[in-house]
Amino acid sequence: MGTATRPDAPSAPAATAPRAVEVRGLRKAYGERVALAGVSLDVLPGEIVGIIGRNGSGKTTLVECILGLRRADDGRVRVLGLDPQADRGRLRALVGCQLQESALPDRLRAGEALELFASLAAEPADPRALLAEWGLTGHRRTPFAALSGGQRQRLLVALALVTRPRVVFLDEMTTGLDPSARRTAWGLIDDIRRRGTTVVLVTHFMDEAERLCDRLVVLREGRVVGRGSPGELIARHAGQTRVTFTAAADVGFLRAVPGVRAVERTGGRVIVRGEGPLCALVGAALVARGLAPTDLRPVLPGLEDVFLALTGEEGA
Amino acid sequence: MGAARRLAWVEVKLLWREPLTVVFTLLFPLITLLVLAEVFGNAREVDPVTGEVFYRGVGPVDYYVPAYVALAVAAVGLISLPVHLAAYRERGVLRRLRASGVPAAMLMAAEVAVALLVALAGAVVIALAGAVVYGTGAPARPLAALAGFLLVTLTFAAVGLLLGAVLPTARAAQAAGLPLFLVMMMVCGAGPPPEALTGPLAALARGLPLTYAVRVVQDPWLGLPTGWGALAASAAFLVGCAALGLRLFRWE
Numbered sequence: 185m186g187t188a189t190r191p192d193a194p195s196a197p198a199a200t201a202p203r204a205v206e207v208r209g210l211r212k213a214y215g216e217r218v219a220l221a222g223v224s225l226d227v228l229p230g231e232i233v234g235i236i237g238r239n240g241s242g243k244t245t246l247v248e249c250i251l252g253l254r255r256a257d258d259g260r261v262r263v264l265g266l267d268p269q270a271d272r273g274r275l276r277a278l279v280g281c282q283l284q285e286s287a288l289p290d291r292l293r294a295g296e297a298l299e300l301f302a303s304l305a306a307e308p309a310d311p312r313a314l315l316a317e318w319g320l321t322g323h324r325r326t327p328f329a330a331l332s333g334g335q336r337q338r339l340l341v342a343l344a345l346v347t348r349p350r351v352v353f354l355d356e357m358t359t360g361l362d363p364s365a366r367r368t369a370w371g372l373i374d375d376i377r378r379r380g381t382t383v384v385l386v387t388h389f390m391d392e393a394e395r396l397c398d399r400l401v402v403l404r405e406g407r408v409v410g411r412g413s414p415g416e417l418i419a420r421h422a423g424q425t426r427v428t429f430t431a432a433a434d435v436g437f438l439r440a441v442p443g444v445r446a447v448e449r450t451g452g453r454v455i456v457r458g459e460g461p462l463c464a465l466v467g468a469a470l471v472a473r474g475l476a477p478t479d480l481r482p483v484l485p486g487l488e489d490v491f492l493a494l495t496g497e498e499g500a
Numbered sequence: 501m502g503a504a505r506r507l508a509w510v511e512v513k514l515l516w517r518e519p520l521t522v523v524f525t526l527l528f529p530l531i532t533l534l535v536l537a538e539v540f541g542n543a544r545e546v547d548p549v550t551g552e553v554f555y556r557g558v559g560p561v562d563y564y565v566p567a568y569v570a571l572a573v574a575a576v577g578l579i580s581l582p583v584h585l586a587a588y589r590e591r592g593v594l595r596r597l598r599a600s601g602v603p604a605a606m607l608m609a610a611e612v613a614v615a616l617l618v619a620l621a622g623a624v625v626i627a628l629a630g631a632v633v634y635g636t637g638a639p640a641r642p643l644a645a646l647a648g649f650l651l652v653t654l655t656f657a658a659v660g661l662l663l664g665a666v667l668p669t670a671r672a673a674q675a676a677g678l679p680l681f682l683v684m685m686m687v688c689g690a691g692p693p694p695e696a697l698t699g700p701l702a703a704l705a706r707g708l709p710l711t712y713a714v715r716v717v718q719d720p721w722l723g724l725p726t727g728w729g730a731l732a733a734s735a736a737f738l739v740g741c742a743a744l745g746l747r748l749f750r751w752e
């Protein structure tokens with residue numbers, strides 16, 4: 185399974201397109217603590233939009249305000265053109281969600297849970313098929329309390345999908361999943377996208393955001409500090425490419441290589457920063473001087489660099 | 501199966517899988533009934549000096565059997581139902597249901613259905629215990645007794661929904677429900693006979709729903725004249741608590 189960035193989607197939807205989710209100037213404070221300080225967001229039908237940001241930056245608050253589970257202090261929310269507070273009944277069949285914090289009764293069995301939630305929809309998905317997709321076939325009769333953490337998480341995601349919603353909100357869907365289950369989950373999200381479902385995904389996994397999301401919104405202290413496709417964000421915010429290798433000799437000559445901005449050394453380790461096809465050019469220059477380090481490798485800027493650049497250092 | 505019926509069915513199954521709380525709730529009225537019956541026997545009591553009649557003019561065991569049917573109903577409404585709802589709130593189950601668009605009324609209806617079932621089990625156990633151990637008779641007006649039982653069960657389900665609507669945690673629900681239950685039991689005619697209660701206690705009793713529930717079940721059960729006042733009071737508690745409970749209901 186590749187991890188390539190999606191073919192670049194526009195960084196902002198066209199002004200006239202109908203929106204699956206429309207958020208304008210959303211504000212929410214818990215007493216003195218401001219959780220959302222004026223957030224706007226558009227999600228087009230069929231898109232997967234990711235929300236990333238540090239712990240406490242307001243992601244869950246944003247999602248739950250959009251769902252109408254928390255009442256915002258100010259701002260406007262529309263989901264499929266409906267007001268989630270006023271049109272709860274009509275949205276019920278159209279929206280699915282997996283919340284960061286929720287639970288099922290201890291003795292409720294996985295299969296019963298899916299059948300119960302399926303009964304809320306006019307045309308639900310087949311509970312057995314969902315159990316199979318999410319790797320829970322063997323646990324159809326297992327009580328919720330006896331499922332492992334990752335199995336519970338998968339069941340809760342399956343519950344979000346059982347009504348065949350048009351818009352799905354997933355708040356840290358893959359937290360607690362093993363690497364293989366995460367990949368399976370990504371594939372299943374690809375599947376529901378292909379069926380035209382719109383997805384809003386909160387995640388702390390940058391590989392997941394890069395792999396799944398058409399566009400990303402970066403939150404910091406309740407404000408949007410970055411938005412765009414993963415590719416755009418990386419190009420805009422991730423900074424320079426780096427090349428590292430080990431060498432004892434003086435490599436000051438590398439400063440003359442086109443694109444190189446800085447050459448730093450910590451012990452035997454050399455870090456070259458710059459732009460362009462840095463690795464190839466640095467490699468060629470080294471070979472020309474008779475040096476051939478075996479550990480020469482590029483450190484490509486990624487979403488993680490974007491995240492760190494936009495959301496600040498810990499404690500900031 | 502529709503969502504409302506499925507939710508109720510799931511709640512019944514969950515109850516069946518965790519019967520301990522229910523058994524405990526129903527065991528208490530049953531044990532108390534057996535103890536009181538042993539102590540007082542079933543001879544009619546008349547004060548030799550004043551000629552005052554106790555136990556509404558019937559034998560103590562005859563009196564206590566329908567009273568304890570009402571007490572079992574009260575236990576369901578004051579303890580099991582609110583504790584169950586509050587535990588769902590505390591654990592985030594209500595959050596999950598709400599996020600899926602389950603209307604509050606659908607949840608309440610499921611809880612009422614479960615309460616009816618548990619109360620019915622309690623009534624049967626108590627009536628059987630009376631009949632088997634002390635030979636008490638069947639209700640004098642069975643259909644009216646059943647109707648009265650249904651009314652008081654709905655009343656206490658509404659009381660339970662109100663408590664469960666506002667109390668945030670299972671512990672809080674227990675801390676509120678248990679004392680309420682014990683006080684009602686002592687002053688509402690399920691402990692000392694109503695004739696033995698003095699002024700302030702009698703006044704307190706008039707403000708508590710169990711007083712009327714005991715009458716509503718006893719009147720047809722014992723073949724006494726229908727107490728319309730008690731019926732009206734029970735209905736008033738039902739409507740008031742249900743309305744307030746739906747208004748004050750909190751998902752989190």
Ligand SMILES: Nc1ncnc2c1ncn2[C@@H]1O[C@H](COP(=O)(O)OP(=O)(O)OP(=O)(O)O)[C@@H](O)[C@H]1O
Pocket residue numbers: 214217218219237238239240241242243244245246284
């Ligand atoms: N129910 C609440 N009561 C009071 N404060 C809250 C409540 N929920 C969230 N907060 C505060 O609001 C801020 C945003 O919280 P939120 O849960 O939205 O963050 P998040 O981005 O989802 O974090 P995480 O990555 O840890 O899930 C935090 O400072 C948090 O302490």
Ligand SMILES: [Mg+2]
Pocket residue numbers: 243244245284355
């Ligand atoms: Mg969160």
